[in-house]
Amino acid sequence: MGDLVNKLVEQGFRPPLVLRFPQIIGHRLQLIQTAFDEAIAATDYRGGYQGAYPIKVNQQQRVVGAILEQSSATGLGLEAGSKPELMIAMALQKRSNLILCNGFKDAEYLQTALHAQLLGLDVIVIIERLDELPLLLSLAAEAELRPRIGLRARLRGPGSGKWAASSGDRSKFGLTSAEMLSAVDLLRQNQALDCLHLLHFHAGSQINDLEPLRHSLQEATRLLLELRQLGAHNLDNLDIGGGLAVDYDGSQGNSSLSKTYTLEEYARAAVDEVSSLCDAAGEAHPRLLTEAGRATVAHHSLLVVEVIGEDGTLHQRHLAEPSAPLPTALQQAIDEVQSPTGSLAQKQKHIEALEQLTSSLFKSGQISLETRAWAESIERLALNKLRLESRQHDAPPMGIAELDNHLAETWYANFSLFQSLPDHWAIDHDFPIMPLQRLDERPEHRVHIGDITCDSDGEIRRFVADQRVAGFLPAHQLNDKPYYLGIFLVGAYQEILGDLHNLFGDPDAIEIQVEDGVARVDYHDSGNSIEEVLSQVGYDEEFLMRRIMAAGQAEHEERQLPLAKIRLIAEQYRRDLSGYTYLEPIESREESS
Ligand code: PLP
Numbered sequence: 001m002g003d004l005v006n007k008l009v010e011q012g013f014r015p016p017l018v019l020r021f022p023q024i025i026g027h028r029l030q031l032i033q034t035a036f037d038e039a040i041a042a043t044d045y046r047g048g049y050q051g052a053y054p055i056k057v058n059q060q061q062r063v064v065g066a067i068l069e070q071s072s073a074t075g076l077g078l079e080a081g082s083k084p085e086l087m088i089a090m091a092l093q094k095r096s097n098l099i100l101c102n103g104f105k106d107a108e109y110l111q112t113a114l115h116a117q118l119l120g121l122d123v124i125v126i127i128e129r130l131d132e133l134p135l136l137l138s139l140a141a142e143a144e145l146r147p148r149i150g151l152r153a154r155l156r157g158p159g160s161g162k163w164a165a166s167s168g169d170r171s172k173f174g175l176t177s178a179e180m181l182s183a184v185d186l187l188r189q190n191q192a193l194d195c196l197h198l199l200h201f202h203a204g205s206q207i208n209d210l211e212p213l214r215h216s217l218q219e220a221t222r223l224l225l226e227l228r229q230l231g232a233h234n235l236d237n238l239d240i241g242g243g244l245a246v247d248y249d250g251s252q253g254n255s256s257l258s259k260t261y262t263l264e265e266y267a268r269a270a271v272d273e274v275s276s277l278c279d280a281a282g283e284a285h286p287r288l289l290t291e292a293g294r295a296t297v298a299h300h301s302l303l304v305v306e307v308i309g310e311d312g313t314l315h316q317r318h319l320a321e322p323s324a325p326l327p328t329a330l331q332q333a334i335d336e337v338q339s340p341t342g343s344l345a346q347k348q349k350h351i352e353a354l355e356q357l358t359s360s361l362f363k364s365g366q367i368s369l370e371t372r373a374w375a376e377s378i379e380r381l382a383l384n385k386l387r388l389e390s391r392q393h394d395a396p397p398m399g400i401a402e403l404d405n406h407l408a409e410t411w412y413a414n415f416s417l418f419q420s421l422p423d424h425w426a427i428d429h430d431f432p433i434m435p436l437q438r439l440d441e442r443p444e445h446r447v448h449i450g451d452i453t454c455d456s457d458g459e460i461r462r463f464v465a466d467q468r469v470a471g472f473l474p475a476h477q478l479n480d481k482p483y484y485l486g487i488f489l490v491g492a493y494q495e496i497l498g499d500l501h502n503l504f505g506d507p508d509a510i511e512i513q514v515e516d517g518v519a520r521v522d523y524h525d526s527g528n529s530i531e532e533v534l535s536q537v538g539y540d541e542e543f544l545m546r547r548i549m550a551a552g553q554a555e556h557e558e559r560q561l562p563l564a565k566i567r568l569i570a571e572q573y574r575r576d577l578s579g580y581t582y583l584e585p586i587e588s589r590e591e592s593s
Helices: 002-010 022-043 061-070 083-092 107-118 132-142 177-189 210-229 263-281 294-300 328-338 344-363 369-390 400-407 422-427 530-536 541-559 563-577 586-592
Strands: 017-020 049-054 077-080 098-101 122-127 149-152 196-200 237-239 287-290 301-310 409-413 433-435 445-450 463-465 468-470 473-475 483-487 508-515 518-525
Touching: 002 017, 022 049, 022 061, 022 263, 022 287, 022 294, 022 508, 049 098, 061 083, 061 294, 077 083, 083 098, 083 107, 098 107, 107 122, 107 132, 122 132, 122 196, 132 177, 149 177, 177 210, 196 210, 210 237, 210 263, 263 287, 301 445, 328 344, 328 369, 344 369, 369 400, 433 473, 463 473, 473 483, 530 541, 530 563, 541 563
Parallel strands: 017 508, 049 077, 049 287, 077 098, 098 122, 122 149, 149 196, 196 237, 237 287, 409 445
Antiparallel strands: 017 301, 301 409, 301 483, 433 483, 445 473, 463 468, 508 518
16 A cells, blocks of 8 residues: 555655545445345345445545446445435436435425436435425325335334434434324325335444344334335335444444444344244335445545654753752652653653643742753653653553553644544544554554644544554654555545535545556546635635735835735745645645746
8 A cells, every 4th residue: 555655646646645446335335235135045035135325425426426337237226315415316326226315305305306206216205204295295296296205214212333313212313103103194195105115214323233223123124014004005115224334443342433243144134133023924025225324435445644743742852951950849850750660650650740840830930941941851751761661561551551642642644634534533433544654664653643733633542453442553763755644444424524624625536446456546536726625715716816916015015015026926826726725745836836
């Protein structure tokens, strides 16, 4: 991967870079389809399986396009959760293939869904709120269409995983039991009970354990059977939503970053639970649908960021002892810190005590700036020593993890956490991160990664490490060569949830195809220019240029700023508007000027 990044940089691409590998999407789709095919074959399930991709997880045209292309044999469905997503689905989906319409709907949304049906697409409108149903029925009657309708169930079960609140009876979505009955009445009154084709539930994203899902499957299957009893004879699809988890920390464990089951076990659970209840009732098996989002796209992309420097605090030089006599307490604290005896934890305590004492003596005016700088340099040297000493412990003593975290250096990387890794900031979601080069060298440093936003939240202090989460990232001594980090499994949700904090825009994205072990760039999508992000917050290029020229004119009139200088400033300003929002190497600035 390091070689690939070096080649990309030689070709003129600049980190931060999103690298997408569409072939991985194909592989993921195939794994999911095969797991269901095998579960169906093993249990003689007669309803079949249909996958659908929820567009909201990554709406990029190239991504949705790759998904549809790679799933042409299976005819993957698309799930839309809003009007814009429906408009994508309607334009991209192949004729007669499935579109599931979720989300809150107004008349325009429903009208668009009916138009998609008229265009030959297999559209199922899933009613999430009861008042959508009469609106749909009247619009369909006007258009002389028989709509295909689904109902989203608000299950009583607890849901599972980090996003469990999107299911269960307190959830924001779906119809309660009473509302289901009202929906059936309404459909019956409109002679449209035969239009009810699907029952949907979503038990939460990143479901880490199958047990709660099994309960939801039982509850939903019972609901489906009851609805059939009430006359919904065409109710032949059970859509079990998304939630198939990704093992972000590699632990295969019961953490919100992982999962306790395999893909095969997930498919088998769905098929088993549904078939056993249907068989017991002597009813036909419904077609099973899933809306697996993150399990489809998370793996296919990674973010490459370049380390641009380190925080110098741990590398301060040892200063000369100040001429003024030291307060006794400070002298004692320094002696303790410099004592070679004691455990790591004791040494850490002494260092912390020195830090606090130095700060309070300075605030109360008892030591000068010179003495403070000297005491701080002793503190940092002691920290560095402690850091090296702690590495020799294979079985770290109690408290060593905190020590590691405390002693980790901060390195800065050229990216915005808010733009490229928003879930880490917003919901403490960790992603695997590792250096992309020198993997045959022992990493000597323990680091935290700070981004380039002016925000102290823009920092990574938790890292996926050897099937657990650690408080630092092992990294190599920096040298005069570029140092890149890969942040993996970022293909789901991160690109679209990212925001423009500090006006750092979309990074460049590159699609890579690998054939016979050789990687080549298939497509390149330029990230946002400064002008683009400024226009998103209402600044138009000409307006900005007029303001710059007016400021120059005023300086010229009042302080005789030469006109040639003003022209130079304006030209540079205009050039910068078309530049990258991230830091650029000096050479590329020179090239562009
Ligand atoms: N379907 C629905 C209705 C959802 O709300 C979601 C996400 O929350 C998904 C599918 C995709 O979930 P995931 O990405 O966990 O598979």
